Amino acid sequence: MDFGKFKSCIEACHVCAAYCDKCATECLKEDDVKMMAECIRLDMQCAQICRLAASFMAQGSEYARELCRLCADICRQCGDECAKHQAGHCQECADACRRCAEECAAMAG
DSSP: OOOOHHHHHHHHHHHHHHHHHHHHHHHHTOOOOGGHHHHHHHHHHHHHHHHHHHHHHHTTTTHHHHHHHHHHHHHHHHHHHHTTTHHHHHHHHHHHHHHHHHHHHHHHH
């Protein structure tokens, strides 16, 4: 596999993971943390799958496309959840998740 064709998707995955980490951390500082529980849960799962997908692409794994398909699904779900909240960190995370979902869906074919 050609690493170059994965470059933009790998970058989108790393950016998304960082925004998810930031969002989860900031959600924990909100006054009503319980209201943010689903956002935090999905942020953590999304960050993990993004890092794993990026790693599999970098390795040229035969499972990269399958993982990217799953990553796109989780990114969409996380982005939808984050978009429900008005906090700036949630809106930024939603944008990063949507971009990553698009890249991963394209990569998955």
